[in-house]
Amino acid sequence: MKNRRALFAVPYVGWLALFVVAPIVMVVLYAFSSAAGGFTLENFSRMGAYAVVFARSFKLALAATLICLLIGYPVAYMISRESQRFQRVAMMLIMLPMWMNFLLRTYSWMSILENTGLLNRLFSAIGLFRLINALTGANLEYFPMINTQGAVVLGMVYNYLPFMILPIYSVIEKMDASLLEAARDLGAGSARVFRKVILPLSLPGVLSGVTMVFVPSVSTFAISKLLGGSNELLLGDLIETQFVGTAYNPHLGSAIALVMMVVVVVCMAVMNRFGEGEEQAVML
Amino acid sequence: MKKTVAMLLALMMSAALCLAGCGGGGGERVVNVCGWGENIDPDLIEQFEEETGITVNYQTAESNETMYALIKQGGADYDVIVPSDYMIGQMIEEGMLAELDYDNIPNFSLIDDQYKNLSYDPENKYTVPYTWGTLGIIYNSSLVEEEIDSWGVLFSGKYGGQIGMIGNPRDAIGAALLYLGYSVNTTDEAEIREACQLLSSAKSQNMYQGFFMDQLYDKMEAGETTICTYYAGDFLTMYSNNPDLRYVVPKEGSNWFVDAMCVLKDAEHKEEAEAWINFICKTESCLANMDYIWYASPNREALERYPSYYEEQNGEPMDPALYEVMAAPPEVLARCEAYENLPPETLALYTDLWIELGIE
Amino acid sequence: MSAKPSRLNRVLMALVFLFLYAPIFVLIVFSFNDSQSRTVWQGFTLRWYVELLQDRAIMSALWTTLLVSLLATAIATVAGTMAAVGFFNMKKRWRGPILTVNNIPMTNADIVTGVSLCLLFVAFFAGWGDFTRWFNSLQGLVHLPTRLHMGFGTLLIAHLTFDIPYVILNVMPKLRQMDKNLIDAAQDLGCTWMQAFWKVVLPEIKPGIVSGALIAFTMSVDDFVISYFTAGSATSTLAMVVYGMTKRRISPKINAISSLLFVTVLTLLIVVNVREARQEKALEERKL
Numbered sequence: 001m002k003n004r005r006a007l008f009a010v011p012y013v014g015w016l017a018l019f020v021v022a023p024i025v026m027v028v029l030y031a032f033s034s035a036a037g038g039f040t041l042e043n044f045s046r047m048g049a050y051a052v053v054f055a056r057s058f059k060l061a062l063a064a065t066l067i068c069l070l071i072g073y074p075v076a077y078m079i080s081r082e083s084q085r086f087q088r089v090a091m092m093l094i095m096l097p098m099w100m101n102f103l104l105r106t107y108s109w110m111s112i113l114e115n116t117g118l119l120n121r122l123f124s125a126i127g128l129f130r131l132i133n134a135l136t137g138a139n140l141e142y143f144p145m146i147n148t149q150g151a152v153v154l155g156m157v158y159n160y161l162p163f164m165i166l167p168i169y170s171v172i173e174k175m176d177a178s179l180l181e182a183a184r185d186l187g188a189g190s191a192r193v194f195r196k197v198i199l200p201l202s203l204p205g206v207l208s209g210v211t212m213v214f215v216p217s218v219s220t221f222a223i224s225k226l227l228g229g230s231n232e233l234l235l236g237d238l239i240e241t242q243f244v245g246t247a248y249n250p251h252l253g254s255a256i257a258l259v260m261m262v263v264v265v266v267c268m269a270v271m272n273r274f275g276e277g278e279e280q281a282v283m284l
Numbered sequence: 285m286k287k288t289v290a291m292l293l294a295l296m297m298s299a300a301l302c303l304a305g306c307g308g309g310g311g312e313r314v315v316n317v318c319g320w321g322e323n324i325d326p327d328l329i330e331q332f333e334e335e336t337g338i339t340v341n342y343q344t345a346e347s348n349e350t351m352y353a354l355i356k357q358g359g360a361d362y363d364v365i366v367p368s369d370y371m372i373g374q375m376i377e378e379g380m381l382a383e384l385d386y387d388n389i390p391n392f393s394l395i396d397d398q399y400k401n402l403s404y405d406p407e408n409k410y411t412v413p414y415t416w417g418t419l420g421i422i423y424n425s426s427l428v429e430e431e432i433d434s435w436g437v438l439f440s441g442k443y444g445g446q447i448g449m450i451g452n453p454r455d456a457i458g459a460a461l462l463y464l465g466y467s468v469n470t471t472d473e474a475e476i477r478e479a480c481q482l483l484s485s486a487k488s489q490n491m492y493q494g495f496f497m498d499q500l501y502d503k504m505e506a507g508e509t510t511i512c513t514y515y516a517g518d519f520l521t522m523y524s525n526n527p528d529l530r531y532v533v534p535k536e537g538s539n540w541f542v543d544a545m546c547v548l549k550d551a552e553h554k555e556e557a558e559a560w561i562n563f564i565c566k567t568e569s570c571l572a573n574m575d576y577i578w579y580a581s582p583n584r585e586a587l588e589r590y591p592s593y594y595e596e597q598n599g600e601p602m603d604p605a606l607y608e609v610m611a612a613p614p615e616v617l618a619r620c621e622a623y624e625n626l627p628p629e630t631l632a633l634y635t636d637l638w639i640e641l642g643i644e
Numbered sequence: 645m646s647a648k649p650s651r652l653n654r655v656l657m658a659l660v661f662l663f664l665y666a667p668i669f670v671l672i673v674f675s676f677n678d679s680q681s682r683t684v685w686q687g688f689t690l691r692w693y694v695e696l697l698q699d700r701a702i703m704s705a706l707w708t709t710l711l712v713s714l715l716a717t718a719i720a721t722v723a724g725t726m727a728a729v730g731f732f733n734m735k736k737r738w739r740g741p742i743l744t745v746n747n748i749p750m751t752n753a754d755i756v757t758g759v760s761l762c763l764l765f766v767a768f769f770a771g772w773g774d775f776t777r778w779f780n781s782l783q784g785l786v787h788l789p790t791r792l793h794m795g796f797g798t799l800l801i802a803h804l805t806f807d808i809p810y811v812i813l814n815v816m817p818k819l820r821q822m823d824k825n826l827i828d829a830a831q832d833l834g835c836t837w838m839q840a841f842w843k844v845v846l847p848e849i850k851p852g853i854v855s856g857a858l859i860a861f862t863m864s865v866d867d868f869v870i871s872y873f874t875a876g877s878a879t880s881t882l883a884m885v886v887y888g889m890t891k892r893r894i895s896p897k898i899n900a901i902s903s904l905l906f907v908t909v910l911t912l913l914i915v916v917n918v919r920e921a922r923q924e925k926a927l928e929e930r931k932l
């Protein structure tokens with residue numbers, strides 16, 4: 001009886017095979033073949049030249065993820081301590097920006113950060129540059145903010161922060177209040193309760209938040225184009241260039257995508273293994 | 285191997301696709317056109333649709349290279365494309381373009397002979413010229429005190445951090461080649477490498493804000509970028525929003541280009557495509573278009589009549605200096621060189637060096 | 645959790661919200677700016693809103709975005725719920741690996757999903773061309789089109805591919821939480837399994853279905869990267885139009901349409917929240 005109900009999943013399993021597994025098989029096929037057809041490892045041997053790009057992308061994505069965690073965790077925690085009504089409104093406000101296209105929001109940062117942008121205008125209107133110049137004798141007319149790595153990281157943090165807050169909040173919010181009470185009754189101070197109970201229990205939320213921020217950050221191409229001035233290629237830019245850009249070569253592009261995918265999967269697996277270990281330790 | 289996989293996939297996916305409905309089809313007459321951003325008067329599209337009943341899907345590409353990639357990849361279903369000369373040469377060589385039936389394009393006779401049978405299409409079987417112009421340096425005279433006349437400003441000197449370098453390999457490397465006194469069509473690897481070295485050392489000295497294409501409109505008009513390399517027609521668009529801007533074709537020479545309309549080999553709407561090309565070649569269309577996009581037309585009558593057309597439209601005579609920017613006079617053209625299609629090894633070198641430049 | 649908000653907490657939170665909303669505020673303000681400039685205010689105007697309605701490219705992109713998001717959400721909700729029910733009844737041995745595959749579209753980088761689907765479609769179209777040419781040459785009765793290209797169909801498939809997993813992810817826990825005896829009880833009372841599903845199971849898992857559908861819709865509307873690689877050249881979503889514009893200059897018309905969308909969503913959310921709050925209040929009063 002039970003197995004017959006399982007038949008409901010059959011069409012979707014077919015769909016998964018066609019549109020999830022088969023495309024990845026295509027990427028693998030392309031990565032291991034050349035434009036002329038036939039097996040080759042050349043696409044991977046050329047990868048050495050792109051090591052810098054890999055390193056840079058992972059560095060920026062890591063920075064963005066860390067900052068998101070440092071901002072997102074306290075915010076999620078603070079929201080969960082507010083009243084029900086406040087919580088609902090706050091969550092709504094965090095989700096809402098996602099409805100406005102992320103490209104537009106990023107573009108808006110461009111207007112804010114440019115040398116003649118809103119922020120620099122504001123600074124010069126309040127006389128900040130005059131003050132600095134008078135103090136240091138420098139000849140500063142603006143803070144260079146756009147077209148830097150910092151701007152790219154800011155774009156990532158801005159776009160993906162909700163993805164960090166949401167999972168952490170939903171884990172903390174579901175936490176059993178009696179557990180905390182028990183800890184307090186047993187004489188733990190609030191710092192200790194946080195460290196020994198809340199933090200370990202919220203780890204799954206942190207892990208999924210980290211994944212949800214890191215993966216899109218490491219593979220972005222639009223943010224680096226808009227806020228980074230195409231000065232420094234990131235992995236996403238590199239892949240995009242190989243498919244629809246100036247260096248048309250889908251075979252090389254597939255190889256880069258494949259390597260990126262594998263590295264990300266390995267990172268995530270290691271992190272999750274580590275996370276699981278923690279969880280078990282807490283249980284014990 | 286790939287083919288068997290593809291065949292298998294084809295059978296498996298057809299069911300799914302039938303459900304989703306693949307679009308296309310229908311009795312409506314359509315033409316898919318791909319051009320550059322801000323490179324056509326939208327009124328012309330409406331006029332054409334009214335006159336012929338053919339619906340125009342106008343799409344834009346960022347650069348010759350991205351257009352080429354989109355077509356190669358199979359993601360594009362353009363009929364008419366408007367690439368530049370060197371890219372046309374490459375596309376013809378790779379058999380991507382269809383031979384045109386010039387009987388369907390009677391207005392081709394209005395095109396000045398000067399723009400026919402050019403090196404990219406020596407027998408003129410595939411193309412109808414759309415616009416022509418020069419590449420040059422645009423600078424903001426309120427922020428630059430001297431008169432700029434050399435590519436040198438892009439590679440060293442006092443404008444560090446204020447320059448927007450052009451974001452496509454052919455033009456950027458071309459500017460460096462010209463500064464070094466080489467031909468833009470050189471196939472000498474050492475010369476090309478030297479040019480790239482020049483770019484990368486300028487980049488490492490933080491000369492550039494970035495490598496931009498059409499973003500430059502905004503950045504130049506707002507004074508965000510002081511100096512950039514871009515095209516004459518686009519300068520005039522920027523100038524109409526910021527009269528402090530100046531355009532110069534550097535003394536070392538520059539690139540003279542023709543963008544031409546072509547039809548893709550597997551275009552589904554060839555007849556409609558030719559009707560479109562014919563419509564665009566009309567003198568009235570060319571005049572309206574010139575007034576909108578500020579690129580010079582290869583239609584001789586239109587080009588000659590343009591200053592008086594401008595006066596009619598705007599109620600004031602056209603500044604002759606601006607007309608000279610749009611339609612560069614012979615003495616300027618004499619120091620300009622057209623891009624030729626480069627051999628595949630050189631193209632590959634360009635691509636590799638360009639990516640390397642982005643990696644550093 | 646206990647409510648113990650401090651003033652410092654509130655200030656920090658306000659700063660984060662300022663960070664999240666500052667660019668949106670800038671966008672909305674400049675949709676009323678009487679010039680193309682993104683940074684200099686030159687007077688109030690509504691002309692971008694008027695011009696917006698006349699802009700064919702933007703309006704058709706809006707239509708495509710809404711259509712593909714709504715269709716994908718509707719199909720994904722039904723298909724995802726069905727699949728979740730199937731997975732739930734599946735032997736563990738099978739369920740584990742299949743759920744892992746199901747997670748791929750959610751955890752994989754968008755660009756990899758987009759690029760891989762694009763490769764698949766291109767290969768399929770090539771294969772389809774070969775197949776139909778052979779098929780058409782065999783007989784003269786049915787003529788199949790030999791040339792297919794990416795368009796709305798492929799876009800919809802791509803959206804379904806990343807939407808369905810989100811629905812499953814939201815429905816599965818609700819199925820697990822459900823008391824299994826409920827179905828048995830219903831069937832003992834003479835319901836067929838189908839009836840039991842409609843009358844008992846569906847109401848139980850409804851919150852999961854609704855939140856799954858909501859997330860799927862949000863993902864579809866917000867997606868750019870996957871659409872960019874799978875929509876072909878003739879079909880554009882709003883995000884693709886915006887991306888095209890960021891390469892030259894963004895027309896304030898785009899600011900106008902995003903402001904409109906933003907205000908619409910904001911109003912919807914406020915209405916829903918106020919209603920929920922009222923219902924809760926009414927419930928509490930009744931209890932008293």
